[in-house]
Amino acid sequence: MNIWIVILCAVLVLVAVLALQAGLKPARKDGVGSYKAAALMTENERDFFVRLVDALPDHYIFPQVAMGALIVPSSTDKKLAHVDRLRVAQQRVDFVVCDRACKVTAVVELDDRTHQGPKDQRRDERLNQGAIRTVRFQSRAKPHGQAIREAVLGQSSMMAMPAARFANA
Incomplete structure (x- = not known):
C-alpha cells in the first residue's frame, strides 16, 4: 500500500512538471528577450x-x-548623484514643449485620476531645479487654442508660477 502512495505522488509530480513546461515558452538564448509594441499615448493624451x-x-x-x-x-557626490538619477530613471512627462531651437519651453502634464498631489509636487520641484516650468491641465476640462497658448507660453504672471494648474484656463 505504501508503494502505491509513493508511485502516485511521483506520477503527480511528473504530471505537474510536464504541465508547467507545456505552459512556459522557451527562453530566448540570444539575450534579446520578448517584446510587443505599446501605445505611445492614450486616446485622451492623443486628443x-x-x-x-x-x-x-x-x-x-x-x-x-x-x-x-x-x-x-x-x-x-557620486553616491548621491546615483540615488538622484534613480529617483527619475523610470519617470516620464506627458509632453515637452520646445522652441524651434529645441530649447525646452515647458513641460505639460495632463492630470487625471492617476496623478497624486505630493508625487506631482516632487516631480515639479525636480524639473523646477532644472529651470523647467511645469504646466498642468485637468484631463476632464482640457482647454483649447488660446487658453493653452497663454498657459504654456505665459504672460508675466503665469511665468512666475512654476507648476501652474489650469482647469478651463
Whole structure:
C-alpha cells in the first residue's frame, strides 16, 4: 500500500512538471528577450496632443519624454548623484514643449485620476531645479487654442508660477 502512495505522488509530480513546461515558452538564448509594441499615448493624451500642436504651431511638441532626458543630478557626490538619477530613471512627462531651437519651453502634464498631489509636487520641484516650468491641465476640462497658448507660453504672471494648474484656463 505504501508503494502505491509513493508511485502516485511521483506520477503527480511528473504530471505537474510536464504541465508547467507545456505552459512556459522557451527562453530566448540570444539575450534579446520578448517584446510587443505599446501605445505611445492614450486616446485622451492623443486628443490633447492635437490641441497642443494646434495651439503652438511655432513649437515642437514631444510626447512621453523620459525625465532623465530633461534633468540630470547636480550633486558632485557620486553616491548621491546615483540615488538622484534613480529617483527619475523610470519617470516620464506627458509632453515637452520646445522652441524651434529645441530649447525646452515647458513641460505639460495632463492630470487625471492617476496623478497624486505630493508625487506631482516632487516631480515639479525636480524639473523646477532644472529651470523647467511645469504646466498642468485637468484631463476632464482640457482647454483649447488660446487658453493653452497663454498657459504654456505665459504672460508675466503665469511665468512666475512654476507648476501652474489650469482647469478651463
